[in-house]
Amino acid sequence: MRIGLYPGTFDPITNGHLDIIERATLLFDKVIVAVTTNPSKAPLFDIRNREEMIRGSIQKFTNVEVEGFDELLVEYAIRKKATAIIRGLRAISDFEFEFQMALFNRKLSEKLVTVFLMPNEKYTYLNSTIVREVASFKGDVSRFVPEIVNIRLMEKFKKAKEES
Numbered sequence: 001m002r003i004g005l006y007p008g009t010f011d012p013i014t015n016g017h018l019d020i021i022e023r024a025t026l027l028f029d030k031v032i033v034a035v036t037t038n039p040s041k042a043p044l045f046d047i048r049n050r051e052e053m054i055r056g057s058i059q060k061f062t063n064v065e066v067e068g069f070d071e072l073l074v075e076y077a078i079r080k081k082a083t084a085i086i087r088g089l090r091a092i093s094d095f096e097f098e099f100q101m102a103l104f105n106r107k108l109s110e111k112l113v114t115v116f117l118m119p120n121e122k123y124t125y126l127n128s129t130i131v132r133e134v135a136s137f138k139g140d141v142s143r144f145v146p147e148i149v150n151i152r153l154m155e156k157f158k159k160a161k162e163e164s
């Protein structure tokens, strides 16, 4: 069984991430979307919420699972018997960081393969940071994220405004 592991912060999941997940489902028997706790990034949504939003966005796929993880990626990948790590490459700007990570992970575990998938070009400008920023100013992000994420973002910033 070929298992693809797609790790990330997903704070929150966007249509760009979904595009990569869809492509990965064609290559792997099973795709695990692995959500890092990553406290150093001080995420807007806690891990439980991020996982919930991903689950609510991937219902049409029968071979995708979501899981949180809090350990070294290579160790987690070996434990899950992953065939490959999946990462998205949007533009040259992603390349340097992704290249460095892939090579470093390979140093940690010689057998671990990283594959890069390119999203539809309409998502090359899209990232979670921009989505969070636009939503925080009440901008309309409905075209860029799954419906559940749009709803959660509106709730989050409405609540933040009421509290301030």
Ligand code: ADP
Residues within 6 Å of the ligand: 007, 008, 009, 010, 011, 014, 015, 016, 017, 020, 086, 087, 088, 089, 090, 094, 118, 119, 123, 124, 125, 126, 127, 128
């Ligand atoms: P990380 O914090 O690990 O970069 P992200 O959630 O930001 O986590 O991204 C996870 C992966 O998804 C990364 O490989 C990133 O390049 C990719 N990715 C993020 N946004 C997009 C997008 N719009 N199109 C394609 N890939 C994307």
